[in-house]
Amino acid sequence: MDLVSSLTADARRQRSSQPGDDVPKFAQATAVLRAPAPVPGEDALTALAGLVRDDLDLCNRTIVAHMDSPVALIPQLAAHIVAAGGKRLRPVLTLAAARMCGYEGGVRHVNLAACVEFIHTATLLHDDVVDESQLRRGLASANAVFGNQASVLVGDFLFARAFQLMVADGSLRVLEILSNAAATIAEGEVLQLVTQNDLTTSEDQYLTVVRGKTAALFAAACEVGPVIAGRPPAEQQALCDYGANLGIAFQLVDDALDYAADQATLGKTVGDDFREGKITLPILAAYEAGTEAERAFWRRTIEDSEQTEADLEEALRLMDKHGAIRTTLERAGYFAGLAKSGLSLFPEGRLRAALQGVADYTVSRLR
Amino acid sequence: MDLVSSLTADARRQRSSQPGDDVPKFAQATAVLRAPAPVPGEDALTALAGLVRDDLDLCNRTIVAHMDSPVALIPQLAAHIVAAGGKRLRPVLTLAAARMCGYEGGVRHVNLAACVEFIHTATLLHDDVVDESQLRRGLASANAVFGNQASVLVGDFLFARAFQLMVADGSLRVLEILSNAAATIAEGEVLQLVTQNDLTTSEDQYLTVVRGKTAALFAAACEVGPVIAGRPPAEQQALCDYGANLGIAFQLVDDALDYAADQATLGKTVGDDFREGKITLPILAAYEAGTEAERAFWRRTIEDSEQTEADLEEALRLMDKHGAIRTTLERAGYFAGLAKSGLSLFPEGRLRAALQGVADYTVSRLR
Numbered sequence: 001m002d003l004v005s006s007l008t009a010d011a012r013r014q015r016s017s018q019p020g021d022d023v024p025k026f027a028q029a030t031a032v033l034r035a036p037a038p039v040p041g042e043d044a045l046t047a048l049a050g051l052v053r054d055d056l057d058l059c060n061r062t063i064v065a066h067m068d069s070p071v072a073l074i075p076q077l078a079a080h081i082v083a084a085g086g087k088r089l090r091p092v093l094t095l096a097a098a099r100m101c102g103y104e105g106g107v108r109h110v111n112l113a114a115c116v117e118f119i120h121t122a123t124l125l126h127d128d129v130v131d132e133s134q135l136r137r138g139l140a141s142a143n144a145v146f147g148n149q150a151s152v153l154v155g156d157f158l159f160a161r162a163f164q165l166m167v168a169d170g171s172l173r174v175l176e177i178l179s180n181a182a183a184t185i186a187e188g189e190v191l192q193l194v195t196q197n198d199l200t201t202s203e204d205q206y207l208t209v210v211r212g213k214t215a216a217l218f219a220a221a222c223e224v225g226p227v228i229a230g231r232p233p234a235e236q237q238a239l240c241d242y243g244a245n246l247g248i249a250f251q252l253v254d255d256a257l258d259y260a261a262d263q264a265t266l267g268k269t270v271g272d273d274f275r276e277g278k279i280t281l282p283i284l285a286a287y288e289a290g291t292e293a294e295r296a297f298w299r300r301t302i303e304d305s306e307q308t309e310a311d312l313e314e315a316l317r318l319m320d321k322h323g324a325i326r327t328t329l330e331r332a333g334y335f336a337g338l339a340k341s342g343l344s345l346f347p348e349g350r351l352r353a354a355l356q357g358v359a360d361y362t363v364s365r366l367r
Numbered sequence: 368m369d370l371v372s373s374l375t376a377d378a379r380r381q382r383s384s385q386p387g388d389d390v391p392k393f394a395q396a397t398a399v400l401r402a403p404a405p406v407p408g409e410d411a412l413t414a415l416a417g418l419v420r421d422d423l424d425l426c427n428r429t430i431v432a433h434m435d436s437p438v439a440l441i442p443q444l445a446a447h448i449v450a451a452g453g454k455r456l457r458p459v460l461t462l463a464a465a466r467m468c469g470y471e472g473g474v475r476h477v478n479l480a481a482c483v484e485f486i487h488t489a490t491l492l493h494d495d496v497v498d499e500s501q502l503r504r505g506l507a508s509a510n511a512v513f514g515n516q517a518s519v520l521v522g523d524f525l526f527a528r529a530f531q532l533m534v535a536d537g538s539l540r541v542l543e544i545l546s547n548a549a550a551t552i553a554e555g556e557v558l559q560l561v562t563q564n565d566l567t568t569s570e571d572q573y574l575t576v577v578r579g580k581t582a583a584l585f586a587a588a589c590e591v592g593p594v595i596a597g598r599p600p601a602e603q604q605a606l607c608d609y610g611a612n613l614g615i616a617f618q619l620v621d622d623a624l625d626y627a628a629d630q631a632t633l634g635k636t637v638g639d640d641f642r643e644g645k646i647t648l649p650i651l652a653a654y655e656a657g658t659e660a661e662r663a664f665w666r667r668t669i670e671d672s673e674q675t676e677a678d679l680e681e682a683l684r685l686m687d688k689h690g691a692i693r694t695t696l697e698r699a700g701y702f703a704g705l706a707k708s709g710l711s712l713f714p715e716g717r718l719r720a721a722l723q724g725v726a727d728y729t730v731s732r733l734r
Contacts, residue, residue: 071558126523130516149497149560152519156493157553159523163530163546172537179530186524191438193516 044357045087051354052095055110059091062107062114066161077146077154081121086137090221091117093246093355097225097239100351108228111165112174116221118162119178123185123217125155130193131276174224181220188212197277197303199287199295206281210251211244218247238345242355245339250362252332255280256325257365259316271312277302281331285324286315294318329363336363411724412454418721419462422477426458429474429481433528444513444521448488453504457588458484460613460722464592464606467718475595478532479541483588485529486545490552490584492522497560498643541591548587555579564644564670566654566662573648577618578611585614605712609722612706617729619699622647623692624732626683638679644669648698652691653682661685696730703730 049056067078091113098109127133128141129148135141143151159182166175192209195201222243226236258273259282273280279302287298297314301307319325339359346352416423434445458480465476494500495508496515502508510518526549533542559576562568589610593602625640626649640647646669654665664681668674686692706726713719 069554069557071554071561073557073561074554123523126519130519148515150557152493152497153553153556153560156490156526157550157557159526160546160549160553163542164550167539167542167546170539172534172539175530175534175542179527179534182527183524183531186520186527187436187438187441189520190436190440190517190524193520194438194440 044354044361045089045092048096048351048354048358049088049092051351052092052099055095055099055113056088056092058107058110059088059095059113059117062110063117066114066118066165067158069157073146073150074154074157077125077142077150078121078158080139080145081124081136081142082117088117089250089358090120090217093218093221093243093358094225096351096355097222097243098229099225100346100349100355101226101229101231101235101239103225103229108169108171109225111169112178112224112228113221115162115165115169115178116217116224118158118165119182119185120217122155122159122162123189123213125151125158127189129155130189131272131278133272169228171228173227177220177223177227181216184212184216186212188214188216192278195279197305198279199283199298199303201279201284203281203284206279206284207248210248214251214254215244215247218250219243222246235345238342242339242342242359245335245342246359246362249332249335249339249359252281252328252335253363253365256282256328256332258282259319260325271315274301274312274315275307277305281328282319282324283315285327286319286322289322289324290318332363336360411721411728412456412459415463415718415721415725416455416459418718419459419466422462422466422480423455423459425474425477426455426462426480426484429477430484433481433485433532434525436524440513440517441521441524444492444509444517445488445525447506447512448491448503448509449484455484456617456725457487457584460585460588460610460725461592463718463722464589464610465596466592467713467716467722468593468596468598468602468606470592470596475536475538476592478536479545479591479595480588482529482532482536482545483584483591485525485532486549486552487584489522489526489529490556490580492518492525494556496522497556498639500639536595538595540594544587544590544594548583551579551583553579555581555583559645562646564672565646566650566665566670568646568651570648570651573646573651574615577615581618581621582611582614585617586610589613602712605709609706609709609726612702612709613726613729616699616702616706616726619648619695619702620730620732623649623695623699625649626686627692638682641668641679641682642674644672648695649686649691650682652694653686653689656689656691657685699730703727 063082064079067082068075094113094116095109098112103109124136125142128136128143129151132143133141134144142154146154162178163175166178169175188209188211191205192213195205195209219240220243223236223240226239255273258280259271261270272278274283283298283302287295290298297311297318301311301315336359340356343352343356430449431446434449435442461480461483462476465479470476491503492509495503495510496518499510500508501511509521513521529545530542533545536542555576555578558572559580562572562576586607587610590603590607593606622640625647626638628637639645641650650665650669654662657665664678664685668678668682703726707723710719710723
């Protein structure tokens with residue numbers, strides 16, 4: 001809890017005085033919509049979070065309040081992962097989408113952003129158990145600290161808590177969007193498990209995994225914004241598509257980073273996907289373009305899980321030889337482009353520009 | 368899937384021709400309400416299931432239809448556990464509670480009964496991973512056959528699917544009841560994990576675990592019946608209480624059976640709770656009444672998890688010496704009595720008698 005509080009405090013310290021801070025809510029939101037685009041070169045995600053920083057503060061407080069339980073291990077374990085919680089990308093998307101669509105006069109967007117983060121956190125807890133991960137964002141993973149059993153059960157609790165929050169919101173359409181997303185996420189995770197160690201996995205199947213395990217929640221996080229703002233179906237669909245394409249781009253870059261980042265930057269162990277035999281585009285692209293001898297290498301290391309210390313380096317060499325990381329990032333760029341262009345439906349403004357900037361930022365993390 | 372179909376077929380074969388089979392739905396339900404009590408000595412759960420057998424057939428078909436997914440492993444794994452699925456006690460409670468309250472004219476009770484079974488099944492999958500169980504109802508557990516990873520993820524899928532079904536039902540009150548139950552179940556499971564190997568656990572804490580991990584879903588399963596039938600709050604509360612007390616009685620008997628049943632009857636390994644250091648009333652009662660030497664035995668085997676082959680037999684001897692199983696069953700009888708008397712609010716009839724009979728049956732399983 002203390003870590004989370006300090007994160008929240010950090011967010012407050014980062015507040016710079018901006019015009020509109022003291023004007024009434026509605027005028028402030030209008031000002032945000034009309035304000036100029038963020039300074040080029042600024043980290044787009046920081047910029048976007050800055051535009052919804054009051055909402056995000058409230059969202060962080062909502063998260064802390066709702067992960068409480070008389071069973072002390074629940075807030076302890078939840079705080080461990082929520083505090084390590086990275087950039088709150090998904091809740092920021094919900095907050096920004098709602099504000100861009102003119103949502104005013106309540107905290108539904110804040111509560112639903114917390115929901116989205118709870119679903120994400122529950123998924124992370126279960127993912128780390130399934131992958132036997134020891135690191136998460138540079139810290140020991142919850143399963144490494146508290147054990148697999150606690151991670152499974154606290155994940156279940158956070159998932160249930162997310163639904164309680166949604167029910168309290170009271171919109172059946174929102175419940176539909178988020179329960180569909182939850183089912184699609186689980187399907188994607190199971191499909192990923194099935195394709196593990198299987199080099200006959202097609203790029204299409206890989207994309208189905210990515211759409212499930214990552215893009216579905218990005219899409220839902222964005223779609224609830226226009227829904228609670230009462231915007232027409234075309235705008236709901238546009239933000240759903242934006243989120244889905246952004247999520248695909250994000251996951252593709254993550255899959256590239258697993259091979260291309262240095263460990264300190266990555267916050268997890270480089271080559272984890274390789275060691276687990278997880279089928280991602282860098283491997284598929286290198287395998288596809290490989291000679292028969294190279295394919296034998298992939299079959300031994302990925303299909304038969306027979307790996308030596310030197311194999312990761314050889315895998316990286318083959319990926320470099322065939323431009324597999326570049327291919328992966330090009331695909332990511334394609335989906336980021338789709339994400340950006342889909343927002344043209346919305347009037348120009350600071351939030352739209354920042355959301356588009358996040359799409360660029362997602363693919364530029366590595367470059 | 369085939370196993371489930373054959374289960375459903377079994378249920379159909381067991382149909383005996385009864386008056387009212389061909390009369391219109393409303394008259395049929397009324398007939399059920401007015402019909403005489405079941406024959407004494409008949410298995411009360413079979414009798415109750417018989418009273419809602421058409422609904423239960425439809426519920427089984429709904430379960431099979433909704434566990435489908437393009438990801439083949441999902442229906443495969445789900446069928447494994449759903450087919451082994453015991454007596455469908457929880458969905459039968461939903462169906463019977465709804466019918467006793469006069470629910471007519473739709474299939475909401477059937478869909479919600481399927482929901483309840485999905486939540487139960489998801490919990491079982493995760494429980495077996497947490498407990499590293501190898502057997503479930505006499506068959507290899509899903510984690511033993513498909514692995515822990517698949518069990519965690521398919522559990523997540525079934526949980527999400529349950530929420531999709533609830534959302535399709537469209538009642539926020541029902542969603543509230545079931546999402547609260549899901550959170551309480553997870554809290555109970557985490558508390559059980561925390562109390563594991565801890566002989567200072569009080570009977571009160573033990574009952575909190577039981578209320579969470581078992582009674583919460585029994586209560587919710589029963590409460591949704593009067594809710595969809597549009598019955599007043601007093602009746603909703605009465606059936607919620609009936610379910611909660613029945614669930615406590617059920618779990619207490621289960622905890623006794625873990626020591627007192629023979630393996631063939633139990634469908635799982637006798638003494639599992641002992642080997643896992645799970646704190647249940649049989650252990651608490653024997654520990655509480657034990658001599659200092661006996662307490663040292665419990666501390667070594669349960670707190671320090673140092674067990675030899677002969678220790679289970681010694682544990683059983685100490686439980687017998689102090690009447691720990693009898694104490695557990697007496698407590699179960701107390702809660703079964705509460706369950707029965709709480710139904711006096713409802714008019715006499717076959718369904719009420721059968722629900723009361725199930726409370727007796729729950730505690731007589733062992734005697």
